[in-house]
Amino acid sequence: MRKTLFLLAVGVVIGLGAVGPSARARLAVQADFSGTWVVVSGTGAANSPLGAEGTIAQDASSLTFSTGGRSLRYHLDGSESRNDAGTSTQISQARWITKAVLITTTTHSAAGQWEDAAICSLDAAGHLNVVTVNALKWPEDAMGTRLLVYQKKN
Numbered sequence: 652m653r654k655t656l657f658l659l660a661v662g663v664v665i666g667l668g669a670v671g672p673s674a675r676a677r678l679a680v681q682a683d684f685s686g687t688w689v690v691v692s693g694t695g696a697a698n699s700p701l702g703a704e705g706t707i708a709q710d711a712s713s714l715t716f717s718t719g720g721r722s723l724r725y726h727l728d729g730s731e732s733r734n735d736a737g738t739s740t741q742i743s744q745a746r747w748i749t750k751a752v753l754i755t756t757t758t759h760s761a762a763g764q765w766e767d768a769a770i771c772s773l774d775a776a777g778h779l780n781v782v783t784v785n786a787l788k789w790p791e792d793a794m795g796t797r798l799l800v801y802q803k804k805n
Contacts, residue, residue, distance in 0.1 A: 680750075682751070682752075683709060684714060686706070687704070687706045688705060689802055689804050690703050690799050690800070691801065691802045692799070692800035693797055693800055694797065695783065695799070696799060698767075699769065699799050700723050700754070700769060700781070701779075701781065701799075704804075706718070712728065714727060723741070725754055726745060727745055730744070731744060738761060739760035739761075740758070741756050741757070742756070743755065743757075748770075751770055751772035753769075754769045756769075765786035766786065767783065767785045768783070769782065769783045769784075777803065779800070779803070781798070782797070782798050782799075783797050784796050
């Protein structure tokens with residue numbers, strides 16, 4: 652058993668070493684989500700940080716989603732980001748998963764507290780894909796999952 656695990660570990664190390672410097676550099680480059688985006692596929696845009704149309708500003712440390720007069724800013728290092736939305740407060744954490752960004756949010760409001768998540772990624776055609784998992788009001792204890800596809804506006 653130990654010999655098998657050792658051989659497996661050696662194989663992984665050799666495999667990682669076989670990835671050339673240029674391939675490792677490509678893996679290290681983060682996706683660029685900046686721009687103005689319009690939804691072209693999917694329903695439930697109200698549950699997306701971008702809505703039906705919105706703008707993303709990105710720098711090395713944060714993403715800011717702006718739509719319909721509201722802005723949501725997320726730190727990309729996993730630290731807490733606080734966004735106040737009228738009568739509710741959202742405490743979020745965002746982090747890179749390879750070239751995608753995972754955002755988890757806990758919302759605090761008079762109606763209660765709940766958690767949601769979103770994953771943002773770019774596909775090979777340059778579309779922004781946003782998968783949202785949101786708490787539903789009914790049926791209670793259910794979650795809604797949606798895929799929204801956005802196209803960059805020229």
